Amino acid sequence: MGGASNLPPGFHFFPSDEELIVHFLRRKASLLPCRPDIVPTLPPNRYDPWELNGKALEAGNQWYFFSHSTQSRTSQNGQWNPIGADEAVSSGGRNIGLKKKFIFSIGEPFQSNKTNWVMHEYHLLDGNGGSSTSSSSGKRSHKKKGHSNKESSNWVICRVFESSCHSQVSFHEDDMELSCLDEVFLSLDDYDEVSLPKN
Amino acid sequence: MSISVNGQSCVPPGFRFHPTEEELLNYYLRKKVASQQIDLDVIRDVDLNKLEPWDIQERCKIGSGPQNDWYFFSHKDKKYPTGTRTNRATAAGFWKATGRDKAIYNAVSRIGMRKTLVFYKGRAPHGLKSDWIMHEYRLLDADDSSSAATAAMVTASSVAASEAAGQQGPEDGWVVCRVFKKKHHHKDTNSGSGSGSGNKKAAALRRSSSSPLYSSGDDAALDQILHYMGRSSAACKQEHDSPRPAPAQTQAQARPTSRYLRPIETALAGGHGFMKLPPLESPSSAAAAAPPNTTPVPETTMDWAMMDRLVASHLNGQLHDDHASTAVVDDDHRLCSAFDDGAGEDNDDGGLAFYSAAATRLLGAAAGAVDDDLWSFARSAERLSHHGSQ
Numbered sequence: 001m002g003g004a005s006n007l008p009p010g011f012h013f014f015p016s017d018e019e020l021i022v023h024f025l026r027r028k029a030s031l032l033p034c035r036p037d038i039v040p041t042l043p044p045n046r047y048d049p050w051e052l053n054g055k056a057l058e059a060g061n062q063w064y065f066f067s068h069s070t071q072s073r074t075s076q077n078g079q080w081n082p083i084g085a086d087e088a089v090s091s092g093g094r095n096i097g098l099k100k101k102f103i104f105s106i107g108e109p110f111q112s113n114k115t116n117w118v119m120h121e122y123h124l125l126d127g128n129g130g131s132s133t134s135s136s137s138g139k140r141s142h143k144k145k146g147h148s149n150k151e152s153s154n155w156v157i158c159r160v161f162e163s164s165c166h167s168q169v170s171f172h173e174d175d176m177e178l179s180c181l182d183e184v185f186l187s188l189d190d191y192d193e194v195s196l197p198k199n
Numbered sequence: 200m201s202i203s204v205n206g207q208s209c210v211p212p213g214f215r216f217h218p219t220e221e222e223l224l225n226y227y228l229r230k231k232v233a234s235q236q237i238d239l240d241v242i243r244d245v246d247l248n249k250l251e252p253w254d255i256q257e258r259c260k261i262g263s264g265p266q267n268d269w270y271f272f273s274h275k276d277k278k279y280p281t282g283t284r285t286n287r288a289t290a291a292g293f294w295k296a297t298g299r300d301k302a303i304y305n306a307v308s309r310i311g312m313r314k315t316l317v318f319y320k321g322r323a324p325h326g327l328k329s330d331w332i333m334h335e336y337r338l339l340d341a342d343d344s345s346s347a348a349t350a351a352m353v354t355a356s357s358v359a360a361s362e363a364a365g366q367q368g369p370e371d372g373w374v375v376c377r378v379f380k381k382k383h384h385h386k387d388t389n390s391g392s393g394s395g396s397g398n399k400k401a402a403a404l405r406r407s408s409s410s411p412l413y414s415s416g417d418d419a420a421l422d423q424i425l426h427y428m429g430r431s432s433a434a435c436k437q438e439h440d441s442p443r444p445a446p447a448q449t450q451a452q453a454r455p456t457s458r459y460l461r462p463i464e465t466a467l468a469g470g471h472g473f474m475k476l477p478p479l480e481s482p483s484s485a486a487a488a489a490p491p492n493t494t495p496v497p498e499t500t501m502d503w504a505m506m507d508r509l510v511a512s513h514l515n516g517q518l519h520d521d522h523a524s525t526a527v528v529d530d531d532h533r534l535c536s537a538f539d540d541g542a543g544e545d546n547d548d549g550g551l552a553f554y555s556a557a558a559t560r561l562l563g564a565a566a567g568a569v570d571d572d573l574w575s576f577a578r579s580a581e582r583l584s585h586h587g588s589q
Contacts, residue, residue, distance in 0.1 A: 010218030023212035185298030
């Protein structure tokens with residue numbers, strides 16, 4: 001798989017939000033080659049999340065792909081419903097992108113069943129590599145959409161994974177994995193420790 | 200292929216060295232042990248005794264990107280002068296094992312064990328706990344695998360067997376370690392070195408028992424135990440003395456002893472008398488005056504009995520009203536070894552081992568000489584079956 005295959009064992013694709021935008025989404029939107037070119041492009045809403053295996057880049061129980069942002073996020077068997085507030089993604093103190101979160105529900109809208117499938121969809125705040133300030137970036141990027149390359153400005157990069165209590169949601173957020181028991185024993189160590197004499 | 204890791208980083212963007220446990224054991228550690236060439240010098244050899252955790256990140260940096268965990272090989276050749284335990288002390292502190300060792304499986308079978316250690320600044324037993332955590336991975340050796348066969352059985356004998364096996368584990372071999380800094384999920388008070396913070400302890404215990412972290416079915420039992428502990432904590436505000444007091448400390452320890460009398464009296468007033476009572480006058484100073492090795496055995500068996508009762512109550516939904524003293528646990532070697540630094544050292548992960556580790560740690564400070572916790576613990580356990588107390 002591209003430049004990844006010659007890495008020794010132990011190296012895995014664990015991109016941060018910032019890396020996803022700076023090294024992948026921005027380059028994609030600017031029609032620059034991604035190095036390594038490992039993240040495939042999939043048509044929007046074509047696949048249910050469990051169909052991504054083999055089509056998107058799989059890394060540590062997460063799937064990555066480029067796509068285009070659409071209004072409706074309905075696939076064959078269900079739809080992605082937004083959860084939580086959008087998060088700003090920043091780099092060097094500047095907001096460069098937006099992270100939207102979705103959860104997949106099976107069935108018709110309004111009578112559907114939630115699943116554990118979660119999607120993070122990353123948008124560029126500024127299609128042109130960050131020359132605008134964040135305050136007015138919304139308007140300006142809309143304008144740009146109007147006349148410059150229409151296609152590239154709504155590129156998104158997506159991370160899809162099945163959330164469960166043990167899945168690694170994101171390298172940066174949940175890396176420090178201590179098992180539940182470890183945590184308990186650690187707190188019991190506190191108990192022990194307080195018990196020691198003070199002299 | 201050449202990726203310069205230490206000079207210019209050629210690790211492609213988005214990639215990190217974040218090996219799975221299987222990769223650590225089956226690729227890196229196996230190669231290390233077999234003295235095979237490892238393509239890339241991503242994991243360095245480190246003399247754990249000479250490296251403080253806060254220096255590890257500099258020494259074990261991979262590439263230039265941000266890193267949350269660091270890896271190194273370490274050779275477990277240093278022992279404490281007094282015993283067989285691995286010496287993991289540095290100039291500024293020491294690594295102390297916590298919990299029990301966890302077996303690491305690949306798709307097929309057990310491939311190794313993981314020990315969790317916490318870094319304490321200072322010297323035992325006065326160390327100050329830090330947020331630095333180490334996972335130390337070792338390959339499975341013959342003894343470990345033989346104990347694996349019995350691990351499924353939750354019997355005292357299997358625990359004893361695996362414990363015996365663990366004693367002669369691969370003590371002198373290479374291990375591969377991952378070091379990281381613990382994140383705080385909630386506001387933590389563990390830096391509070393406050394002296395008489397029984398309430399703090401209770402709060403900590405309650406917090407853990409109510410935390411959603413522990414709501415999985417697996418931990419329900421422990422949850423329940425912690426819950427009981429939380430309830431009984433009102434009666435165990437007192438501080439404990441060190442589990443193995445030296446005779447020189449006797450004076451200092453005699454003083455707090457008077458405080459211990461109250462829970463004993465209340466227990467007496469409760470009138471259950473399900474245990475043979477230790478002499479009323481200052482049990483802890485009596486024990487403290489004795490040479491360390493003659494710590495009365497019954498006291499160490501009592502907390503096992505308590506634990507048995509709790510476990511029984513959890514498993515059966517009721518307490519057997521048998522006498523605590525009938526639950527004979529002749530395994531006090533195990534108890535002792537769990538007291539000091541190596542708590543959970545080379546433990547197997549049978550269910551009983553789990554409970555015993557928990558019991559040991561909950562009651563550890565009490566078991567050597569002090570009774571108050573035991574009593575309050577006993578009382579809370581007793582309350583489960585009898586309602587007529589006091």
